[in-house]
Amino acid sequence: MKNNNKYLKYYTKETEKIDKKLAQLLVKRQPDSLYAPCSYILQSGGKHLRAYLVLLSTKVVGGKFSQANNAALSVEILHNFTLVHDDIMDSAEKRRGRDTLHIKYDISTAILAGDSLIAIAYKNLLKDCIINTTQILNTFNESVIEICEGQSLDKDFEVRDDITIDEYKIMIYKKTSALIQMCCSIGGQLGNGTKAEIKALENYGKNLGLAFQLKDDLLDIIGDIKDFGKNVGGDLIEGKKTFLFLKALELATGEDKNELLKVMANKGIKKNQINKYKKIYEKLNILKITENEINKYTNLAIKSIKNLKDSEEKETLIWLATYLINRNK
Amino acid sequence: MKNNNKYLKYYTKETEKIDKKLAQLLVKRQPDSLYAPCSYILQSGGKHLRAYLVLLSTKVVGGKFSQANNAALSVEILHNFTLVHDDIMDSAEKRRGRDTLHIKYDISTAILAGDSLIAIAYKNLLKDCIINTTQILNTFNESVIEICEGQSLDKDFEVRDDITIDEYKIMIYKKTSALIQMCCSIGGQLGNGTKAEIKALENYGKNLGLAFQLKDDLLDIIGDIKDFGKNVGGDLIEGKKTFLFLKALELATGEDKNELLKVMANKGIKKNQINKYKKIYEKLNILKITENEINKYTNLAIKSIKNLKDSEEKETLIWLATYLINRNK
Numbered sequence: 001m002k003n004n005n006k007y008l009k010y011y012t013k014e015t016e017k018i019d020k021k022l023a024q025l026l027v028k029r030q031p032d033s034l035y036a037p038c039s040y041i042l043q044s045g046g047k048h049l050r051a052y053l054v055l056l057s058t059k060v061v062g063g064k065f066s067q068a069n070n071a072a073l074s075v076e077i078l079h080n081f082t083l084v085h086d087d088i089m090d091s092a093e094k095r096r097g098r099d100t101l102h103i104k105y106d107i108s109t110a111i112l113a114g115d116s117l118i119a120i121a122y123k124n125l126l127k128d129c130i131i132n133t134t135q136i137l138n139t140f141n142e143s144v145i146e147i148c149e150g151q152s153l154d155k156d157f158e159v160r161d162d163i164t165i166d167e168y169k170i171m172i173y174k175k176t177s178a179l180i181q182m183c184c185s186i187g188g189q190l191g192n193g194t195k196a197e198i199k200a201l202e203n204y205g206k207n208l209g210l211a212f213q214l215k216d217d218l219l220d221i222i223g224d225i226k227d228f229g230k231n232v233g234g235d236l237i238e239g240k241k242t243f244l245f246l247k248a249l250e251l252a253t254g255e256d257k258n259e260l261l262k263v264m265a266n267k268g269i270k271k272n273q274i275n276k277y278k279k280i281y282e283k284l285n286i287l288k289i290t291e292n293e294i295n296k297y298t299n300l301a302i303k304s305i306k307n308l309k310d311s312e313e314k315e316t317l318i319w320l321a322t323y324l325i326n327r328n329k
Numbered sequence: 330m331k332n333n334n335k336y337l338k339y340y341t342k343e344t345e346k347i348d349k350k351l352a353q354l355l356v357k358r359q360p361d362s363l364y365a366p367c368s369y370i371l372q373s374g375g376k377h378l379r380a381y382l383v384l385l386s387t388k389v390v391g392g393k394f395s396q397a398n399n400a401a402l403s404v405e406i407l408h409n410f411t412l413v414h415d416d417i418m419d420s421a422e423k424r425r426g427r428d429t430l431h432i433k434y435d436i437s438t439a440i441l442a443g444d445s446l447i448a449i450a451y452k453n454l455l456k457d458c459i460i461n462t463t464q465i466l467n468t469f470n471e472s473v474i475e476i477c478e479g480q481s482l483d484k485d486f487e488v489r490d491d492i493t494i495d496e497y498k499i500m501i502y503k504k505t506s507a508l509i510q511m512c513c514s515i516g517g518q519l520g521n522g523t524k525a526e527i528k529a530l531e532n533y534g535k536n537l538g539l540a541f542q543l544k545d546d547l548l549d550i551i552g553d554i555k556d557f558g559k560n561v562g563g564d565l566i567e568g569k570k571t572f573l574f575l576k577a578l579e580l581a582t583g584e585d586k587n588e589l590l591k592v593m594a595n596k597g598i599k600k601n602q603i604n605k606y607k608k609i610y611e612k613l614n615i616l617k618i619t620e621n622e623i624n625k626y627t628n629l630a631i632k633s634i635k636n637l638k639d640s641e642e643k644e645t646l647i648w649l650a651t652y653l654i655n656r657n658k
Contacts, residue, residue, distance in 0.1 A: 108484060111414055114444070119477065122451065123467070141452045144451075148363060148445035148448065156360060
């Protein structure tokens, strides 16, 4: 990918606009007890990848950004709803370097803020639904349902010790990929793309989402705390059964296998044990295997859109896929 | 109202159908960890007033029940979402005589079940949206937002001791009435009613909702535990600032006023104090004043639809208004 900066500038420019709109969206609305918490989460930044995918997908099929500006806000609002409720369920205390909503306020406030964000997301989406309304809304609905199913599976997995890698992939598809796929799909629908174009965009989003989540799993173990904003090895400390962990469990034998089984039995490890597990991962070639898996899905994403008409947005979608898997945070 | 039984039979017949459909809706869907809790709440019965209002409103403007069957399920699903999340926020342990969802399962499960019920409600609503889709969806969205605002105000009021009756009415409008108004509105829209017909139905729903909630406040103090399923005086025990309490506070002087102020200062009363407060209410004529208020809103509801074409459904809507305020549970 040459000329990386051009695409990054393009991305940054659009996401800064989205950031400003999100930050302003609910300011001054009453009651303050509901909208101040909503604004707090909408003002917490983020990559705004999902919004950008809506915009690019609209334009890549021949539409304009202006046809999808509200839909782009909508998917970010929906994404923030999932973060707020997931953080309650995961008892997470920090998000993007700030207190999570239920820590800053309380659990009831966070539940209610999340609920209202769902309706506000639908409201904003509807503003851009001039054509294909029922189909777009159905796509949106189905992804909300998938996200809930994914979160439910994720919670199930916490207490199971026999999860297969296939099951894990279904879970991350539902929990992470389905939303990214939906962004590409509704972008294509808002831009009045053909069935084939929309299908191509959906496949792009689905595979991009899988690559994205696997990269997240990988960054947990190779990331730099300064860049990544989370503690390295946090997934191991919490006993999360990530792709890396499940793959290691599949490949390990003898003492290594016993050490991995202990992570599940003890529901996590101590901070000073991270290096031991990192070495097991290295010995089993897990980091390389994960990278290969990420590359596989990235290539599938890029291949999915090869028949779309050439355009700057198509180039940007291709760039975005490689940019995301090369990120270090 | 003559021939009460005819209308009641009609209501019972339709709500039994709704009850069966709700009970079956999510059975066998996977993952069980998400859908079993959803089914648990959808199988908990209830009056299905909201669903019935959708059906009646569709037919009263010339449509058919079959145009609104899914929408009728949708509003019940949405209503159940609010119950599940409100019960978490209120730490309620019982609902319709059974454990609340977060007691039966846990808080995370209840949050997630509620979230998915929102999307499932939208999904079912969309099935019936053949005409006026954007307008119907906007009506639905706005009511979800109002419900969240109402719940937020309700929580605000718990820690405030200067709530006016006007503020209280705004809160119950948002928390209870807005949904009932929405049911009548989308029913009218699904039936392709005129603007005037839809406005009439909205006013009917709004006033019916207010009468309904005020009756709920009244039943807390006059209801029979056997009929009402809750402890008589529960609102006083919890220190809830209902219409009765706020009206009493407005009218009381001297020692009575001090006793009422104590309810707020102590955030509720003991069970053995209920009779003392019931006597204060009686002395201040609060029960009669509340009944008058309920009658006022019931009459406004009935008056709202006087220009609708005469039909069995119009008669049923009128009957329903008086039936609801004469209920003893």
